[in-house]
Amino acid sequence: MTHESAASETLSARQQAIVPIAAFAATGDIDRLSAALDEGLDAGLTVSDTREILVQIYAYAGFPRSLNALGALMKVLESRKGRGLQDAAGQAPSRAIPKGDALLAAGTANQTRLAGGPVRGPVFDFAPAIDEYIKTHVFGDIFERDNLDWQSRELATVAVLSALPGVESQLQAHMRISMNIGISAIQLDQLGQALADRVDVEAARRAHDALERQLASA
Structure with a gap:
């Protein structure tokens, strides 16, 4: 798909x-x-x-x-x-979800493609953990499916x-x-x-x- x-x-x-x-x-x-x-x-x-x-x-x-x-x-x-x-x-996911650094890279690429450019902001500088969670989990684990x-x-x-x-x-x-x-x-x-x-x-x-x-x- x-x-x-x-x-x-x-x-x-x-x-x-x-x-x-x-x-x-x-x-x-x-x-x-x-x-x-x-x-x-x-x-x-x-x-x-x-x-x-x-x-x-x-x-x-x-x-x-x-x-x-x-x-x-x-x-x-x-x-x-x-x-x-x-x-x-319906269908199940057809590809394996990457892990570790590869998941962060995939999630970052997905987020950038969806948003139309890199996503940055003061809140992500203030709390880098939430930035990583969003990239790896929301745009990685979820949007890679x-x-x-x-x-x-x-x-x-x-x-x-x-x-x-x-x-x-x-x-x-x-x-x-x-x-x-x-x-x-x-x-x-x-x-x-x-x-x-x-x-x-x-x-x-x-x-x-x-x-x-x-x-x-x-």
Whole structure:
């Protein structure tokens, strides 16, 4: 699977399904998450897709939210199996994740490619450990996994950060990253509309404001 695909004018049904799944997982709304998972599997998400989305969100919303969301997915899959539905398994990661210095190098390269240039800042000088953790773990361990494309990962990340108040700077960074890897402004506007329609108007407002700032800066 390639890291990115050509931007189109609309989000696919599969891509739209990622938005409420990630948002409800981040806020811990298990009942609405379960419904969104059911709808997402109907829309073409594989078991691997949904599981990977819920694993990744721990980097942005914490392990407890991720673990609870994965438990909800297990229950949804069991329920669907009981109804006679056979969900596509999807693919597992096809390459080994590097270790040690090679992981730091891979994560740094991924972060630079996603961000459009090297990522630096006073907070990373003040706390070098967090810089290394982000490079090796978030952009290394997670973004090196090729069973979910980078655009899907960024749609999930933007949805998570839109759903969480108080993380506007991180949302802004990932709005920029999303556009760097070929997600169009039209598609990001549709992400915001999906948040408004299916999640929460405040989450939609945060996404809209971040998109407007990104477009203005560009």
